[in-house]
Amino acid sequence: MKAAPFRYERPRNLDEALEMLQDEDAKPLAGGQSLVPMMAMRLARPSVLVDLSAIAELDGIERRDGGLVTGAMTRQRTLERRAGVIEELPLVAAALPYVGHREIRNRGTVGGSIAHADPAAELGLVAATLRATIVAQGPDGTRDIPADHFVSGPFQTALAAGELLTAVRWPLAQPEDRFAFAEVARRHGDFALCGAAVHLHGREPRSVRGGLLGVGPAPVVHEAQVSDAEGIAELAEQIASGLEPSSDMHATAGYRRRLARVLLERCMRAAWSGAGG
């Protein structure tokens, strides 16, 4: 478990980093919570490792244009501990404690987790459910990518070669919005077997966005109108029965589908009752 040989770079600014990342065997290093173990197992073998930790412009959280912008290198724990995050981004606040363990969140970054695109990652699911915006920068400039179109498959994203996720723009919660998050994992802190995120918004009939992780190659997000609490169970059933999750030693496809239905229904009910429905 020693990494294959690689060159280590620690650029001071974004331009320098982007230039280094034009090498197709280069990999950006954010918090390293997934990449470093993969390198130790020689499953990832970048020839150049571009450490982003010294780039000030990638770090930090600010309110801008009715949203909250988190720099790619914002540590997950920093966002979790931000005063007011529960009001600004209640769904993010609810999901973050499920991301690994505290020690992992101290190192792990918001951008790193989303760009890594593990099908069971919480932050990617929440970003897709909330319709956050991924800000990407490459040699040809900056572009916005809707988070629900960002992940194309397991560990695959809409980022082009040489393009770097630089920030995530999260829409702030509105007064009538309600949220819920739940997941089931073999142990606390493990990648979940299945997780659900729900965003209920608007007035009756309410609009509900329900996202699921762990049940497909990428986060699965559905949007529907719900006029009363009675419709919730049916909606959860309908969404779950259309899923094609995979089986592994921790959960069969059938069990994942069961969890999807139960967790979606639980989250939708929790959000609904929180909305006074």
Add this chain to the structure above:
Amino acid sequence: MTVSAALPAERLRRYVGAAAERVEDAALLVGRGRFMDDLDPFPGTLEAAIVRSPHPHARITSFDAGRALEVPGVRFVVGPEQTATLRPFPLSFRAPMPYRPAATDRVRYVGEPVAVVVASSRHLAEDAAERVNVGYEPLEAVVEVRDAMSADAPRLHDEAESNVATDRTFTFGDVDAAFAAADRVVEGEFSFPRYSSTPIETYGVIAYWDNDGTGERVTAYSNFHGPFAMQPVIAGALGLTSSRVRLIVPEDIGGSFGIKSGIYAYVALIALASRHAGAPVRWIEDRIEHLLASSAGNDREMRWAAAVDRDARVRALRVELIDNVGAYLRPPEPATLYRCFGNLTGAYAIESVALRSRAVVTNKAPTGLNRGFGGQQLYFGLERLMDKVAAACELDPAEFRRRNLIPSEDFPYSTPTGGLYDSGDYQAVLDLALERAGYAELCRRRDAGRSEGRLRGVGIVTIVDPSGTNLGYVTLATPPEQRVRGRDKSGSTEHVRVAVDASGEVTVMLGTTPQGQGHRTVARQVVADRLGLSPEQVHAVAEMDTATTPWTVSSGSYSSRFAPLTTSAIAAAAERVATTVRAAAAVMLDADPDELELAEGMVRVAADRERAVQFRHAAGLIHWDPGSLGGEARLYADAAFTPPQSRHPTANDQINSSLCYGFVAEVVAVEIDPKTLELRVQAVTSVHDCGTILNPLLLNGQLAGSIAHGLGGATLEELRYSADGQMIAGSFMDYLCPTAAELGFELTLDHVVTPSPNTPLGAKGAGEGSTMSLPVALANAVTDALRHLGVEIDRLPVHGSVLHELLGGREKRGDRPNDQKGP
């Protein structure tokens, strides 16, 4: 877990029985432990990386290390050609299944060593390992024993007639008559999974093969912990006499729980690498290697049947055990089948038993010791069966067990298989466990919850916890007619040396290779009591060196042997030293040695305490003025505790397989979310009788740890193989150990003390009991929660996905378990 533990108030002596804090902890807590990777005993030590088989079963068609040798810094690559020069390890019994530390012409499990690359750094060695070119011709693999036993199964060892390495039957008592006369017969089939212990420190070896002018020799440091019967086994493989192989074990080992007994094969392999590299070689196993190819408890398929009389008493058992030992019969396997031979009938007054024991080779990694060795597998069958019998008799499982437990007046109790249970009061332990658990209230809450759609269950087990293994049980794999007369095996002996220096400071030399148990702490307590000193005046040395430490083949750390065996030897050696010190003090005090006592750092006339000399002055006389002693001036004493109860097997295959037999009664309460089927342990109550308690702090730590380990095996940990032989739990992403977050349940520990008559201190072992009881207690609890839905837990691990499938994969609304009516 929240621990509440009642500690017995009685104190045997001043220090033994006290909750002395561990002397080991201070160094460990500040990072000053010295583990294998901290040692640098030989200048110029090179580093090794091992090339392992990616195939579960394949013929090696070619081997080319040329490109690896081109990497700068690479010294040598050991391949099949060099490995073939080693003799196969001597096996536990004669079987045509040669086992070497690496493959020669064929690989038989994923992760089997094929080559060793020796280089100036581990990084370079791993770089070069990727360039070793091994040609394989894949062969069909077989991973489950049922498949491996079939006539057309791929055979692992060509010289063997089949994959069944051993197949023995035993009958004790008139089993057929008991079954013919039975009021009812209850049967069950059970499977126990393969899991490990994943000690924090992995395997490590530093070996140096050189010639000291008188001949070839090997000096090897490793975190091996015995049994040191493997020392001659290593020497045999290397083709050296045993005196030319010196094993050194550092004072600190970062956990093992039995797993590191399997390291001896790597000692031979790295010694071979050193021989060819012409330099000392270090190999530190990484976690992937550890999970893939170190060792594990074996998976077992079993079938049990009980003959039950009209009073709901079990009169006889029929038992079939089939162990999956992996690709080789790595010694001491097939010991898992026999370690619990004497206590096969558990805690019950069962008069007769028939047993068929088989060990089968498959394309999985070899197995070996794992905390609870053989007990977790055995009791998973026996205690699930007992619950089935209770259910068939419509009796509460506690009441049923009470009827069947061995009565306290029957001790010492002879079991049909040759066990001699030394002491116990099983009814008292069970009663205390039920009381501390609030059993009646747990059952009431379970029943009340069920009417609300909640799934709660309560599980009970009662088990006998053997300690101080009699190595003679390994002989059982050889049929009596094939055993060589005069070469029988038995033994639980442990050697110890106690010495007093010129300042009166006492040193205890242990050959027990502790891995975190706190042997040094307890050794101090025992010696301090015997010599009337404070523990600060006693130092225990746990570094083991086969060239200097007193040892024998049974030395080491396994089968919970420190408390019953080693402390007995320590006490005996300390008594011998005390006799010498008394003789010296008698000269100084002009008294009779027999009227002297050792207490409070003094040697004094018991009836006239003012007539006293300091212990250190009496000891000083022996060192500085031996001429005045008038006898042998010896201030060290060796002792070898040799219990007469540990005999080799009889001609009819009975054996007292352990010296001591403790007892555990455990109650587990669980709740299952009816929708997500998540399983939560609510409370565990564990009451042990391990005889005299030497140190309640250490004891309760052992119990809490073994409960966590048992919970891991029952719900999380599994070394699972795919049907085609790939190991699919190859990292801590998939091999899930319990963490603090999984141990949030209420844990109640308590003790009943019936001292062992077989050990001078009355102590028995205790650190493995709950690893044997907790897995089946949990299975019984989950079964209790789900029996009304037609689900019984007869295999492990159990978790949400398993329950979903056991419930028929039902997941549609209206099919939810809480909507089901019981049968």
